[in-house]
Amino acid sequence: MVTIYDIAKKANVSxxxxxxxxxxxxxxxxxxxKKVEAVIKELNYIPNNSARNLITNxxxxxxxxxxxxxxxxxxxxxxxxxxxxMQMGYQLLLCNSDxxxxxxxxxMEMLISTRTxxxxxxxxxxxxxxxxxxxxxxxxxxxxxxxxxxDLECDxxxxxxxxTTRKLMEHLISQGxxxxxxxxxxxxxxxxxxxxxxxxxxxKIHGIPLNRNLVMESEFRDSDVSSAIHHLLELPESERxxxxxxxxxxxxxxxxxxxxxxxxxVPEGIAIVSYDGIPNYTExxxxxxxxxxxxxxxxxxxxxxxxxxxEGTAPEKARKIVLPADIHIRASSIHKIx
Amino acid sequence: MVTIYDIAKKANVSxxxxxxxxxxxxxxxxxxxKKVEAVIKELNYIPNNSARNLITNxxxxxxxxxxxxxxxxxxxxxxxxxxxxMQMGYQLLLCNSDxxxxxxxxxMEMLISTRTxxxxxxxxxxxxxxxxxxxxxxxxxxxxxxxxxxDLECDxxxxxxxxTTRKLMEHLISQGxxxxxxxxxxxxxxxxxxxxxxxxxxxKIHGIPLNRNLVMESEFRDSDVSSAIHHLLELPESERxxxxxxxxxxxxxxxxxxxxxxxxxVPEGIAIVSYDGIPNYTExxxxxxxxxxxxxxxxxxxxxxxxxxxEGTAPEKARKIVLPADIHIRASSIHKIx
DNA sequence: CTGTTAGCGCATTCAA
DNA sequence: TTGAATGCGCTAACAG
Numbered sequence: 253m254v255t256i257y258d259i260a261k262k263a264n265v266s267x268x269x270x271x272x273x274x275x276x277x278x279x280x281x282x283x284x285x286k287k288v289e290a291v292i293k294e295l296n297y298i299p300n301n302s303a304r305n306l307i308t309n310x311x312x313x314x315x316x317x318x319x320x321x322x323x324x325x326x327x328x329x330x331x332x333x334x335x336x337x338m339q340m341g342y343q344l345l346l347c348n349s350d351x352x353x354x355x356x357x358x359x360m361e362m363l364i365s366t367r368t369x370x371x372x373x374x375x376x377x378x379x380x381x382x383x384x385x386x387x388x389x390x391x392x393x394x395x396x397x398x399x400x401x402x403d404l405e406c407d408x409x410x411x412x413x414x415x416t417t418r419k420l421m422e423h424l425i426s427q428g429x430x431x432x433x434x435x436x437x438x439x440x441x442x443x444x445x446x447x448x449x450x451x452x453x454x455x456k457i458h459g460i461p462l463n464r465n466l467v468m469e470s471e472f473r474d475s476d477v478s479s480a481i482h483h484l485l486e487l488p489e490s491e492r493x494x495x496x497x498x499x500x501x502x503x504x505x506x507x508x509x510x511x512x513x514x515x516x517x518v519p520e521g522i523a524i525v526s527y528d529g530i531p532n533y534t535e536x537x538x539x540x541x542x543x544x545x546x547x548x549x550x551x552x553x554x555x556x557x558x559x560x561x562x563e564g565t566a567p568e569k570a571r572k573i574v575l576p577a578d579i580h581i582r583a584s585s586i587h588k589i590x
Numbered sequence: 591m592v593t594i595y596d597i598a599k600k601a602n603v604s605x606x607x608x609x610x611x612x613x614x615x616x617x618x619x620x621x622x623x624k625k626v627e628a629v630i631k632e633l634n635y636i637p638n639n640s641a642r643n644l645i646t647n648x649x650x651x652x653x654x655x656x657x658x659x660x661x662x663x664x665x666x667x668x669x670x671x672x673x674x675x676m677q678m679g680y681q682l683l684l685c686n687s688d689x690x691x692x693x694x695x696x697x698m699e700m701l702i703s704t705r706t707x708x709x710x711x712x713x714x715x716x717x718x719x720x721x722x723x724x725x726x727x728x729x730x731x732x733x734x735x736x737x738x739x740x741d742l743e744c745d746x747x748x749x750x751x752x753x754t755t756r757k758l759m760e761h762l763i764s765q766g767x768x769x770x771x772x773x774x775x776x777x778x779x780x781x782x783x784x785x786x787x788x789x790x791x792x793x794k795i796h797g798i799p800l801n802r803n804l805v806m807e808s809e810f811r812d813s814d815v816s817s818a819i820h821h822l823l824e825l826p827e828s829e830r831x832x833x834x835x836x837x838x839x840x841x842x843x844x845x846x847x848x849x850x851x852x853x854x855x856v857p858e859g860i861a862i863v864s865y866d867g868i869p870n871y872t873e874x875x876x877x878x879x880x881x882x883x884x885x886x887x888x889x890x891x892x893x894x895x896x897x898x899x900x901e902g903t904a905p906e907k908a909r910k911i912v913l914p915a916d917i918h919i920r921a922s923s924i925h926k927i928x
Numbered sequence: 929c930t931g932t933t934a935g936c937g938c939a940t941t942c943a944a
Numbered sequence: 945t946t947g948a949a950t951g952c953g954c955t956a957a958c959a960g
Contacts, residue, residue: 591937593936593937593938594937594938595937595938605937605938605939606938606939606940609938609939610939612938613939615939637937637938638936638937638938640936640937640938641936641937641938641939642937642938642939643938644936644937644938644939645937645938645939645940646938646939646940
């Protein structure tokens with residue numbers, strides 16, 4: 253392995269001078285600088301970050317913890333995160349928690365061991381708090397995206413769940429729906445709680461009584477909503493939902509699939525609105541009404557806040573960015589009923 | 591920061607003993623082992639990998655270089671890679687080259703600096719060879735996925751482009767198509783070359799003369815195929831394509847969009863078959879006939895080969911895994927013509 | 929502007 | 945079974 257000493261010897265300078273040239277620190281004469289740079293190129297020298305980290309306590313490695321990169325929402329988060337990280341000279345480690353706090357904990361240990369400079373986290377659920385505290389205990393900054401955690405004061409990039417949910421619900425209500433079911437993720441996830449609360453609030457505002465039979469809980473990942481839907485369909489005629497509000501993309505997709513299997517027409521039989529976009533690859537295909545969140549910006553801005561925190565350019569007070577979603581009304585919900 | 595010396599002092603042993611407990615190396619009495627482990631837990635000690643790397647020359651960090659993580663194909667590659675890496679105790683760095691050799695080169699430098707243990711690469715194109723040689727020069731093992739590089743002997747996980755292309759083409763031919771256009775990626779990418787060659791060969795086998803006017807080149811990313819399609823539509827009636835073979839997902843999607851904009855019916859006006867699946871999220875939506883590659887396995891197996899190479903359990907000879915694709919015949923190509 | 933010394937946290941080597 | 949000395953490659957602090 254080529255080291256700064258090899259460079260130093262060949263260039264007839266000290267190792268320190270080589271170090272200074274590499275880091276552009278201190279004053280170096282143009283002459284020696286050029287000489288050193290020539291040797292570096294000649295020997296194809298690339299600094300060893302491990303050695304550097306040991307002294308500087310900086311790895312220039314950031315980490316992204318998502319629940320599942322194959323969720324298109326998180327795919328775009330990752331892309332935004334990576335772009336900003338690269339732009340700022342950082343690399344990005346990818347972690348999938350699978351909504352599992354234990355797996356998340358294991359990752360956190362590895363990240364701490366790696367001495368990552370900071371972590372952008374979409375926490376599995378409220379119990380992730382312990383894992384995050386562990387990070388903090390080791391002096392590693394973090395920023396939350398998508399999901400917040402109760403009683404945890406920190407930088408966050410979140411979605412405006414209240415407004416967005418209200419818009420989706422009011423769209424359904426404007427179509428004449430009164431029996432609107434919600435198929436939600438687990439309530440220990442903040443986004444599930446907020447969307448549920450906004451669901452309740454919107455019904456109330458519009459004088460529609462809340463029917464607990466229409467409130468279903470599923471998973472945000474590996475969601476199989478068929479039992480929930482069977483349950484809904486077995487309700488007496490007067491309670492049976494004419495519309496379903498799915499609180500994330502996987503739930504929305506699973507709902508579409510299940511209704512198709514049951515040969516229930518969308519939107520005539522049951523209308524659907526869903527949170528999150530699924531990529532509208534070919535335009536001709538999408539029929540699902542969705543609230544599309546600016547996923548790329550979650551990652552991009554999240555990394556920006558994180559780097560500001562790491563490099564000490566952030567204000568001491570925690571910052572909270574709340575982003576709006578784009579509502580795309582499509583065929584799955586366009587059908588007026590009495 | 592807590593170090594092994596802090597642990598050693600508190601446990602009344604030497605630092606070396608602590609190191610041995612952590613690494614499960616050498617013989618340690620049960621008693622001291624328990625004592626040390628208790629102190630480690632108490633002080634919440636986590637080893638510093640930078641220090642460890644400096645000695646062992648192992649980072650337990652693997653890297654994945656793809657052209658764009660938002661391409662669903664690579665999203666699944668990443669997921670497979672991450673799963674296998676995690677299972678084997680490695681972390682995964684994510685890099686997007688954007689099909690750009692210079693950006694790829696910059697990443698390579700960072701990866702070398704980080705002393706990644708190995709890299710799983712979908713190279714931008716044949717010119718990536720220089721970047722890969724740079725890796726090798728620094729003793730970093732690598733495995734190619736999806737795309738190979740001419741005259742580069744190394745472990746690879748590739749797709750059976752010949753068989754798959756032939757199946758797609760013969761499906762079109764069986765529907766009566768003779769004027770079949772191909773919209774391809776740049777020929778400096780191996781997959782583009784192989785799919786083109788198989789396109790030519792299949793035509794030949796079936797006695798259909800190759801018409802150069804039906805051969806279009808676009809991009810695998812940011813593909814705007816509208817000019818290509820306009821060109822195809824301006825051909826005289828006798829040459830005008832009745833079917834299009836798109837050689838990757840982005841090209842396939844762009845083709846669908848463009849035809850829709852031009853109000854050309856698929857498959858009646860023009861039939862389409864495409865390489866790569868686009869995730870069939872809601873089942874009801876997909877109409878595109880595709881050859882779906884086992885993306886997850888590209889990542890999973892690629893990392894497996896890579897780790898075997900790193901840990902010295904691989905045979906010296908380069909290995910080449912060729913995976914088949916699943917053909918999904920859908921509406922976009924089901925329409926017999928004269 | 930340049931060099932010397934020291935030490936980051938840990939594992940390898942050798943000795944006990 | 946345990947410990948002491950040494951050095952991985954680099955930079956911070958100081959000296960010149």
